[in-house]
Amino acid sequence: MTSGGDAPGMNAAVRAAYRMARHLGLEIVAIRDGYQGLLNGQVEPLDTHKVDGIERLGGTILGTSRSVEFRTPQGVERSLRQLDRHNIEGLVVVGGEGSLKGAYSLHQRGYGVVGVPASIDNDVGGTDVAIGVDTAVNTALDAIDKLKDTAAAFHRAFVVEVMGRQSGWIALQAAIGGGAEMVLIPEVPFEIEDVVRRMKEVQASGKTHFLLVVAEGCKPSAAEISDAISKRDDVEFESRLTVLGHIQRGGSPFTFDRYLAARLSLKAVEELAGGRSGSVVGLRATKIAATPIESAVNEPSPFNSETHRFAEILAG
């Protein structure tokens, strides 16, 4: 099952789960449309034809959803009945924080479940990096590269909003990779005056452009910042806004995400096959390891202040 916000690499995870199940001589079926599909009993067979070639597709061929009903005790109960009715002995849930919490509810009721973290924001526990992050960051970076192509042309400030409600991960990576002059993230409070001060510094250094990366969760927002600096007389740069939005969730997954998805999914099926469950499988340094699902869902989101410092040094 894939669940919650979709992330590039989910299909590679589905394919790998299928292959591993076959390799171990297990039967495997797919649940469509996440927890809502589970509630509705949307169970369908998988075969070679269905999974062949899906590793390169963005999104999820199984569909996904956010289910309000599942979050109720009755919802969990009904899900367990559906799993039983379809003779599904163990469940691999590919998704983000909410999806893993859902998996935890099933685990608490004694059902065998393993979580595979997928979330472009990288705000999910149990892994150093979640499926989808690398592709999302590369999509943001590609947009930033294009802005830098055009930045030379006019004395302009480009304000780019990237994804990340609670987490500045995408923003920091894209800012470092793209050579942004400034990056704003939800973890580090700021004011418009900080932006203006930095713009003046950059102006004084002789640069003719100013690239500002802003995570979605920032207050004030990218649009508000862009408006505010457009009205200022004391900065020369004219501001132009780009809001990337959901394009960061799409696109063919890059190698890192496909490989990570394959490794995590193979491990997840191995866990279930070995009679182990109640865990989230994740990348820990260079290894794939299982973390008890309870710890994983309570793991704080990784804010790395060193990365933030890097971004500042590189901004020059």
Add this chain to the structure above:
Amino acid sequence: MTSGGDAPGMNAAVRAAYRMARHLGLEIVAIRDGYQGLLNGQVEPLDTHKVDGIERLGGTILGTSRSVEFRTPQGVERSLRQLDRHNIEGLVVVGGEGSLKGAYSLHQRGYGVVGVPASIDNDVGGTDVAIGVDTAVNTALDAIDKLKDTAAAFHRAFVVEVMGRQSGWIALQAAIGGGAEMVLIPEVPFEIEDVVRRMKEVQASGKTHFLLVVAEGCKPSAAEISDAISKRDDVEFESRLTVLGHIQRGGSPFTFDRYLAARLSLKAVEELAGGRSGSVVGLRATKIAATPIESAVNEPSPFNSETHRFAEILAG
């Protein structure tokens, strides 16, 4: 000289002008930063090393500007003195509508100038298609493809703002190419109710997503439409906004733009070398032809109602 809003392919045009001049045994120099650079006498030599490999770079290595001063009679006068001072006998101006009008001012004063139309909006006369359009549309299309990857996941409406203040060209091409459910362009007035009606139709047809492409110049704007439909109770789709902005001006130019830029620029230099000037060189059907600059700057922007009809048929 490259001038005005930058467009992918400008560098390919610069390289081709250099090569053609060399081929014809002419000397060629570059003027930096458009008309403002001309006013400032920013003239610099070109050589093989400087132009080698630039065909694949976005933006313009020569810089560009929008010059208020040039638009005054004194500005034109001073430009002519600079051209004379640097012994520049003819000028190739690569740019959009405003830039070609600038070229027209010089022509009216008897100076030899040829315009090469470059404008991602395709709102410039003298050519069927301007340099930069193909790349800009492909950039918009790539974003739309990524949204469609993720569209399957939730019942969502994606509202995408693409460039085009006066012209729906990019919007129409991207909507047709990307299989959008609706497209809104400045040339065809509409109301929010039209959008809602179409959303209900699509909903009724069983589709689980709604992709709406909106040109920048539309009223209400993409952001306003997205807000409005989010507040409606009678449509199921949740709305998500993407504003592509200036990323459509950047990126490595695609083949069509490089080839077009080369053909136009070769022709422009040939015109000047042959003692012909006061024209805009453009693609007319399959040939490169010169149009008197006066006609070119007054040519109406090409709105093709057949293209609009195609978009509607394809939206299904």
Add this chain to the structure above:
Amino acid sequence: MTSGGDAPGMNAAVRAAYRMARHLGLEIVAIRDGYQGLLNGQVEPLDTHKVDGIERLGGTILGTSRSVEFRTPQGVERSLRQLDRHNIEGLVVVGGEGSLKGAYSLHQRGYGVVGVPASIDNDVGGTDVAIGVDTAVNTALDAIDKLKDTAAAFHRAFVVEVMGRQSGWIALQAAIGGGAEMVLIPEVPFEIEDVVRRMKEVQASGKTHFLLVVAEGCKPSAAEISDAISKRDDVEFESRLTVLGHIQRGGSPFTFDRYLAARLSLKAVEELAGGRSGSVVGLRATKIAATPIESAVNEPSPFNSETHRFAEILAG
């Protein structure tokens, strides 16, 4: 039906045919795997769900084939019986030269057929440009751009084989777009000595790399040229070979191909619906026009010597 060598944009053509048929109130079905599938009676229904989103997929979701049996009179006969058996009153064939010849056999037997030219080599009559050419050239160009990135590093000659057995179209476009130092095409005979002479010229000009684009149909072949120049002591550049092969047939189609595919396919269905058949629909200058299929299959492949001259001027 899609037939013959696959080309990016075939799926966009399928989708557009479906939409146009629906728009005109006609029923439409798909034939799988080209003429071989027709012989086998592999007819299947199309619906919105099947065509939704396929415009962005490379290859062809309908499959394709090269059928030996179809080329026999008995094969044609049996095909007509299958078409009759499935109540198919008219056929749109999307494919290259061989596929259009196949369509011509059906036409000669009085069956209503319209051809839609798709061929990455652009070696098919009835159109200025075939579906798939723009994407194939962009794929070749992307490879050449990457080689030029690395060309600065060593004093190397890169020999790149691109598609084109009879036609130098892809090679010329990619060479012009990518700033190649030389291009070899089947239409213009050459010897190894010509390559060596050009390499020495480039060497003398102070350039530290040499990029040579060779069409697949050239004799000697790219591999033979690369070997030969590696053995020469009188050129400094070390030679490195890239053979792009079938990657040029794949990839998500670019805008031009999707738009062309849509326009051609809409027209093809309109022709059949209007009781006109026996034609190939193609791009003629800026319009879509129908050419009698007999003329189309006998139209000579367009070799443009002006394009070849451009490539030489641009090579510097």
Add this chain to the structure above:
Amino acid sequence: MTSGGDAPGMNAAVRAAYRMARHLGLEIVAIRDGYQGLLNGQVEPLDTHKVDGIERLGGTILGTSRSVEFRTPQGVERSLRQLDRHNIEGLVVVGGEGSLKGAYSLHQRGYGVVGVPASIDNDVGGTDVAIGVDTAVNTALDAIDKLKDTAAAFHRAFVVEVMGRQSGWIALQAAIGGGAEMVLIPEVPFEIEDVVRRMKEVQASGKTHFLLVVAEGCKPSAAEISDAISKRDDVEFESRLTVLGHIQRGGSPFTFDRYLAARLSLKAVEELAGGRSGSVVGLRATKIAATPIESAVNEPSPFNSETHRFAEILAG
């Protein structure tokens, strides 16, 4: 200095070294064209203008070389004199195995040097992953994805040669990411019969294509394998060859490589600034760590048999 085979991300490393030096109040200059440039005294200043925006460029703006002279004792001696003459107190060498061995020679003579591993083959010690690997693998994967688009069309075997003379890293990652039916690497010996056996298995499973990824260093080579299977009557698939070659060295670096390059280069400058040298800085699990250069150059290339097992399970 960048040295040896170029790798995407080298420019990001140069930019980061410049920024870190500035941040620490140090002066920094560039040496052009690797060790050969050092021997020639090709030392040039760096400034903000020169490094601005280079993070997104493939190749290396500093040039590189393979120097035979440097490998002699006299070469090392002369290099030390050049470094002294230009008052260069410490050297950061960005490059592969040969380049780090060169750095070791300087270290053995008491000169302060830090190595930054960059090699698309990932065959360099002192780091889990070298700069350039992620981009090279993504380039290979993109090619494989395009082949899979077209694979559905005919019953074909695609044989793709990717880089890796001693190491199967790129081949394995690309095969896993791209869903190849088989992968051949230098670390695991094989015979043509193994390929044929696997093809028959795949044929029997009902798949209509066979994608084979072959590392450059394999014997027999990709071209030889492709020839051999084309001649076999007992396999149905027709074989088509793609040789990617040096395109894997080019292209704009992806996020992972830019971020890795920045982290390694910042650390390298910090080491030199702190009076530490004679090391290679590398990624070790999630941290950046310094390894004595002597150990690094003797570290065996990481062949991971688990990755090979993954590839086999995923091939199905």
